[in-house]
Amino acid sequence: MISENPFAEFRLECQNSLGDALQKLFPEIQIARLALEKPPNPEFGQLASSLCFELAKQVSEKPPALAKRLIETLDRSKFSLIERVVAAGKGYVNFHANLALFSALTIDSVRHFDTEYGFIKTAKSLKIIVEHTSVNPLHPIHIGQARNPMLGDAIARLLKSRGHNVYRHYYVDDVGRQSAVLAYGYEKLGKPKPEGKPDHFMGKIYTITSCLVEINRLKKDLERAKTASSTEEITEINRELDDLMSAVSELNVRFPELFEELLEKIRGDKDPENAVNELNRGYEAGDEKAKQIIRKVSELCLQGFRNTLSRAEVFYDSWDWESELMWSSQVRKALDKLKRTAYVFPIGGVLEFNAEKVAQEFGLKKKLGLRESYEVPSLTLVRSDGTTLYPTRDIAYALWKFEKAEKVINVIGMEQKLPQLQLKIALHALGYDNYADNLIHFAYNLVSLPGHKMSSRTGRYITFDEVMDEAVKRAYEEVSKRSPQLPEEEKHKIADFVGMGAVRYALVEVDPSKPVVFTWDRVLNFETNSAPYIQYSHARACSILRKAAREPEKPAFNLLKEKIEREIIMTLASFPDTFVEAAELLKPNLIADFANALADKFNTFYNAVPVIKAKPQELSDARLALVDAVKMVLRNTLNLIGIVAPERM
């Protein structure tokens, strides 16, 4: 017998028999669903019902007595995976599985489905776009932003394994002032060939240029404020100026040559602020010169990103350029349509979208999880100079995505909750209720450095590349220490997937809604509760199978009587449930946890009992089959979070 979800078979049997007994005993009572829990201790069986506590009130009978009566009513002739049912505690009904049968079912099933084990397919397969990463092409991807591709990619893998058609999109946000800032600096330098990794090179130019242009602007603002003698404004500007000045002096120390050169060139410009704005306007209008230079710097950054992300095994199906959306008039069309609704109004030269009014008139607040008293801020759609803003373009982008997919998941930091909310409301205003309902903002919390947050504008960040390099370097040291006899090439190969695995695991493991303070030992953990630990467990399992060099011909699963063996079997059996939950709730961290727990149990097993040399042969065979099943499930979990499952390491 095999099953794609062994534990579900057992659960169903328990539910049915309990349901039947309940029906027999109390035909008049309706219980909506018979939820069963996993007991805290295997002594209490594998599944338990606390139904009697609820029932006790309705039938005025004590829970323990009720439990006893229910159990007596159970139809034992229908038991297959159930071995026995006992009343326990203050009124629990505990179901104990027939472990011999259940072990056989589980191990056979895992080995039968192999690479597909656990990946229960959805009843309704959808076309889903997962937009993730989308780091602005201005500077290298830093470690705070790296949480995004790690989560986004894991989500895409989960949904794909669930049977959906998943498209991974990268939104190249090349429209906007910052791109113009970078292009401006790059042009001033005479469009040099990048030294080193192109995104890192661009990052330096961007940060220095941005700070210098900004300081220039603030100084002018300061003069203006002084003549207007607005003290509040003056202190505010001075505060910002101080911050930038200290950032600038840091940059001067870090990149002296580039800094001097840019300082010199920008100084020669009367109004850098205006030059940047002109470039920005030109780009939006599709001006060739602006296009050429901004495209160039964006492409250079993306070249670096592709390199970085492919190292981490993250790939995309589509790179969507914001500029193309704009030039193709899709932004204009979406805007025109929105203008025709009753929710767009001009004020002070700009065009505003009244999200609050839409939320009220469409009765959206409850649905969107907002309090009735909360007033949704309005959204500026068009600047007074006629150019659009990011959220405006994002509306067009959402419409474009929904032409291609039924569901859209945007992996975006939670600091963008408001614009994402406004986007949803705008879709409602346009009459696309269906789109709005199928738009998911997958929000994750910030990664900060101890003491301050990362800032690309001031250059205070740790790049994803640095982190990967360091992790791989550390992994190499470990490999060299543990397996000095390996050839260099092999050592490097291992160091690569171990280091990368450690980084991926560290970023996926934590609940996305929790804020994370970046520390090196968070990602450089190679011990228990890390990717290397799980990878090692997998390699160990492979090693046993290799050494055994035989198929388990006659496994006697009823001989797997050790407590740890049963725990492993229950864990293997529950993997499909964990997978479904992780895929439905978009929680890749559940997979990471599961993998670690399984590896943990496997190592305990490994140390406790022999496999190859176990006697009799039927027991050895059963254990071999168990090891094989563990290996497969570990590999499946690692694949889900994009980590290599090695045969050796």
Add this chain to the structure above:
RNA sequence: GGGCCCGUAGCCUAGUCUGGAUUAAGGCGCUGGCCUUCGGAGCCGGAGACCGGGGGUUCAAAUCCCCUCGGGCCCGCCA
């Protein structure tokens, strides 16, 4: 001023959506063992939290509701 997220042992984290069992689960660090029949990136044990605080709902609360404190984020003609 308003809104959202987070708050679990010295540190990091799981569990919170869907409330359940006398022992709240792991890791790091501290500490005592296993100097290893299949790879020690390992295993076994010990000390350490009453789940930020207070109220409430319930037979039952880390979990649900209200209040409160602490940390972060957002409320821009930036993205």
